[in-house]
Amino acid sequence: MKKYRLALIGCGDIAETGHVPSLLAHPRFELAVVCDVRRERAQLLADQAGGVSWCTDYHELLDRADLDAALLALPPEYSVDVAIDFLTAGKPALDEKPLATSLEAGRKLAAEVERTRGVYQIGFVFRYSALVGRLAGIARQIGTPALYEIGIYDERRDPGNPSHFARINGFLKTSSAITHEGSHPIDYFTLWNPSPFVRVSAAATRTAADLLGPNAWSATLEAADSSILQLNITWLTPELPSSYMRIIGPRGALQLDLASAMGTLHQAGRAETVGFPRLAQNWKGQLDTFASAIDQGKAGTATVQDGLRALAATQACETAAASHQTVQI
DSSP states (O other): OOOEEEEEEOOSHHIIIIIHHHHHHOTTEEEEEEEOSSHHHHHHHHHHTTSOEEESOGGGGTTOTTOOEEEEOOOHHHHHHHHHHHHHTTOOEEEESSSOSSHHHHHHHHHHHHHHTOOEEEEOGGGGOHHHHHHHHHHHHHOSSOEEEEEEEESOOOTTOHHHHHHHHHHHHHSOHHHHTTHHHHHHHHHHOOOOEEEEEEEEEOSSTTOSSOOEEEEEEEETTSOEEEEEEEESOSSOOOOEEEEEETTEEEEEETTTTEEEEEETTEEEEEEOOOOOOOHHHHHHHHHHHHHHTSOOSSOHHHHHHHHHHHHHHHHHHHHTSOEEO
């Protein structure tokens, strides 16, 4: 099968720890060039990738005939225009979530995907996790309408790691924890229950004065089938409880501790202790899907519409928290 030469745009932490190792190990991709406005980061990742070429201006790459596709590991305030430029140049794009920082920008990108008929896949890497797939089967057994509860407590505040604090705190300034972190569970929830969200209520707070935005969120998303997703997200606290998932429906219930990957499944009057795969970023699965999308000339999963659906939900959470009112989607 054809091997695709790929440009990596954005050389931050997620590129260094996730994208570069997975690209170097994948049989369908060759990392040909890395790009970042920070020269030192571009040089570092180029060296880590075995001495590939690097640049500081992605515009240099748009017309290169030896590049087949682009992977964008950029903040959402920058990624929309970069993705559009690569799509206009006829190059497929795998774009880190979230889709954008606003619905207006997200719709602009969706319109360009349609106009160019380009291959666009959003980086919802957790949707390929074995745990997410297994829970989809259990969710179907439990049935609907159901109550789904997801608590994600992440990005612990470490006084000994000021660069991590500055990076995550920067997300709170330009976007929000519910959009960055919450977009993942909102996306993979649709694999458990495809019923669209219709209403959202939410509240958010800052747990420390030096945070640039709310870091603790609680949102209630109501689906058209009367199911409810209760989503709790917390970043940058010095202590973090275990993240969890729960499903309670007409034919059973599941409670799962994500730290231990152990759960209790209640069905037919019995309680069974069950071990699960850990919730993990499946980088290979994401790249497998992207390679297939390029082969077929169209993204079939993690599409721009999936990104837009998640963005609409998280933006509704932000509006609901700011207005202290229920928001229709």
